[in-house]
Amino acid sequence: MHPILAHQGRLLPYLAACAPLAVIVTALLARPGGLFLGEAVALAIPLTFAYAFMGLSAWYPCRQLPLTGSKALPLVLTHAAAAALISGVWVGLAALLSGAYGLIPAFRGLQGRFASQAVTLFAAGVLLYLLAAALNYVLLALEAAAQAQRREAELAVLAREAELAVLKAQIRPHFLFNSLNSISALASSDPPRAQQMCVRLGDFLRKSLSLGEKTSISVGEELELSRAYLAVEQLRFGARLEVEEDLDERSSRCLVPPLLLQPLVENAVRHGIATRVEGGRVRVGVACGGGRLRILIENPFDPDSPSRPGSGRGLENVRQRLAARYGEEALFAAKRLADRYLVVISVPAELSA
Amino acid sequence: MTEPGAGTAQIGVLIVDDEEPARSILREHLERVPGVRVVGECANGFEALRSAAELSPRIVFLDIEMPKLDGFEVLELLDPSIAAVFVTAYDAYAVKAFEVHAVDYVLKPFEASRIALAVERARERLSRGTAVRAGELHAAARPEGTYLARVVVRDGSRVHIIPVERLDAVVAQDDYLALKSEGRTYLKQQTLSSLAAALDPTRFVRVHRSHVVRLDLLARLEPYGNGSHVAVLADGTRVPVSREGHARLKELLG
Numbered sequence: 001m002h003p004i005l006a007h008q009g010r011l012l013p014y015l016a017a018c019a020p021l022a023v024i025v026t027a028l029l030a031r032p033g034g035l036f037l038g039e040a041v042a043l044a045i046p047l048t049f050a051y052a053f054m055g056l057s058a059w060y061p062c063r064q065l066p067l068t069g070s071k072a073l074p075l076v077l078t079h080a081a082a083a084a085l086i087s088g089v090w091v092g093l094a095a096l097l098s099g100a101y102g103l104i105p106a107f108r109g110l111q112g113r114f115a116s117q118a119v120t121l122f123a124a125g126v127l128l129y130l131l132a133a134a135l136n137y138v139l140l141a142l143e144a145a146a147q148a149q150r151r152e153a154e155l156a157v158l159a160r161e162a163e164l165a166v167l168k169a170q171i172r173p174h175f176l177f178n179s180l181n182s183i184s185a186l187a188s189s190d191p192p193r194a195q196q197m198c199v200r201l202g203d204f205l206r207k208s209l210s211l212g213e214k215t216s217i218s219v220g221e222e223l224e225l226s227r228a229y230l231a232v233e234q235l236r237f238g239a240r241l242e243v244e245e246d247l248d249e250r251s252s253r254c255l256v257p258p259l260l261l262q263p264l265v266e267n268a269v270r271h272g273i274a275t276r277v278e279g280g281r282v283r284v285g286v287a288c289g290g291g292r293l294r295i296l297i298e299n300p301f302d303p304d305s306p307s308r309p310g311s312g313r314g315l316e317n318v319r320q321r322l323a324a325r326y327g328e329e330a331l332f333a334a335k336r337l338a339d340r341y342l343v344v345i346s347v348p349a350e351l352s353a
Numbered sequence: 354m355t356e357p358g359a360g361t362a363q364i365g366v367l368i369v370d371d372e373e374p375a376r377s378i379l380r381e382h383l384e385r386v387p388g389v390r391v392v393g394e395c396a397n398g399f400e401a402l403r404s405a406a407e408l409s410p411r412i413v414f415l416d417i418e419m420p421k422l423d424g425f426e427v428l429e430l431l432d433p434s435i436a437a438v439f440v441t442a443y444d445a446y447a448v449k450a451f452e453v454h455a456v457d458y459v460l461k462p463f464e465a466s467r468i469a470l471a472v473e474r475a476r477e478r479l480s481r482g483t484a485v486r487a488g489e490l491h492a493a494a495r496p497e498g499t500y501l502a503r504v505v506v507r508d509g510s511r512v513h514i515i516p517v518e519r520l521d522a523v524v525a526q527d528d529y530l531a532l533k534s535e536g537r538t539y540l541k542q543q544t545l546s547s548l549a550a551a552l553d554p555t556r557f558v559r560v561h562r563s564h565v566v567r568l569d570l571l572a573r574l575e576p577y578g579n580g581s582h583v584a585v586l587a588d589g590t591r592v593p594v595s596r597e598g599h600a601r602l603k604e605l606l607g
Contacts, residue, residue, distance in 0.1 A: 173442075174442045174443055177442035177460070177461050177462065178372070178375075178442045178461060180461070180462045181374070181375055181378065181442065181461035181462040181463075182372065182374040182375065183462075184378055184462040184463075185374035185375060185377050185378030185381075186374055188378075188381060189374075189377050189378075189381070235374070236372050236374060236375075237372065238373055274371070274418070274420070275420050276420055277371075277396065277397050277420045277421060302420055302421065304421060304514060305419075305420045305421050305422075305423075306422070306423045306426065306502070306503065307502065308418055309445075
């Protein structure tokens with residue numbers, strides 16, 4: 001439905017804006033050699049308001065053929081045809097009306113006088129069509145702008161929700177409880193290590209809390225958070241946990257949403273290293289080139305160990321956040337090989353200043 | 354003056370946890386409990402089963418998330434006369450733990466007194482002498498809406514792990530189940546009802562009082578007189594199908 005008809009309170013201002021046109025149409029019809037003024041007024045007022053409604057039908061060809069992205073020839077031909085059709089109908093309506101008025105004694109001979117003005121009226125109809133088409137294009141542009149704004153707002157809400165979700169999932173309780181248990185163990189057996197673990201845990205918590213407020217952080221900062229996490233886990237797992245990092249200076253300055261890597265590294269430990277009796281090595285690779293930032297996280301796992309609940313949620317969360325931020329531009333793949341797990345991310349590279 | 358706990362017999366305890374610091378704090382607390390002797394520490398489920406057989410502990414303190422076999426699987430394969438105490442950072446497993454008749458469920462981190470209490474409870478259970486058949490309950494005590502991912506079977510000192518996607522059929526034989534997987538048969542002491550209840554009903558069908566088959570192995574059904582049928586599997590094996598089993602199959606296959 002047409003936006004003017006679809007909203008109460010738009011129709012009256014629209015019709016009021018058409019009123020001056022009635023004056024112009026009157027003037028056209030009452031030119032010397034044309035109609036008497038009274039006849040012109042009597043015809044012009046209903047005709048103008050009839051056109052006000054007919055002109056709204058230009059909405060459909062306008063919507064079908066947006067100004068940008070349509071070929072010129074079909075655009076011109078379509079509107080020319082629509083203008084001719086609407087003006088023809090309008091002139092026909094005027095002829096019928098003047099015929100009807102002619103039955104009234106005061107308007108005797110109107111039909112004959114009107115015939116001489118039909119061509120002028122037709123030309124006026126075409127001009128009015130152009131006006132109506134212009135109005136409709138403006139309305140379409142406004143509507144598109146409003147829609148884009150709505151979509152943007154929706155996306156912002158989505159991104160925010162995804163971020164909140166990751167914040168909630170960020171400090172996973174089992175990690176805290178296990179770390180506290182290790183501290184409690186080390187407190188009597190190895191007090192210096194207990195102290196070290198307290199410091200590392202504090203460091204990790206402080207970092208992850210401060211990152212939660214930001215919308216973008218550098219890969220370097222994100223990796224520091226992962227390192228703080230791994231430093232705690234290393235005290236728990238001892239020699240079972242090895243870490244290998246591979247990144248260049250350029251990629252460490254790229255911007256990413258916060259808490260992107262750390263949950264993936266945590267997954268690699270919980271669902272990978274921790275399932276293996278002999279432990280293993282978590283590999284984190286980051287590379288920047290060709291306008292893309294590529295991240296690879298790889299870990300071995302024991303296919304003979306029981307699977308642990310919870311890995312799907314973390315991955316899904318990262319996937320959603322990437323989609324909210326980069327849309328189609330984000331690539332996220334998680335692959336389970338025979339005894340290795342791979343997560344690959346590719347996003348547009350954004351360099352920090 | 355009497356030593357606290359004097360008069361109670363020394364009781365052997367085994368510690369099973371894959372993290373070294375977690376084992377050391379348990380040992381520390383346990384060694385302070387009068388009458389307790391820590392007989393060994395294990396870092397994974399396989400070791401736990403081996404040590405349990407060699408060292409004959411009366412109580413096992415068991416972590417849940419471990420490599421190879423999780424705590425529940427270890428409990429299922431342990432001698433049922435051993436009392437098990439779960440020690441974990443996760444409270445999500447508590448209900449399941451008591452359904453498999455764990456003596457206690459201790460959350461990490463813990464205080465010394467909490468460990469002493471767990472030993473107390475284990476002693477009480479042991480003195481009542483009620484043997485626990487964990488295997489029966491383990492199968493039934495899975496979280497709502499999830500199904501068994503693998504079946505563990507003990508064969509002397511060896512442990513076989515059969516992922517359900519490689520479990521072809523199960524046949525009840527007296528007190529045992531014969532589990533068929535890739536041409537081999539494994540025996541396990543369990544009832545068919547409890548195992549069947551733990552398997553995904555869209556993948557496994559109990560076609561007969563003593564037969565469960567994996568649905569995608571079913572090649573065809575043949576009438577066998579008197580309203581009963583015979584299911585022919587992909588490898589040509591013929592399995593009897595009862596009237597109820599036939600109804601279940603028809604419902605699943607549409």
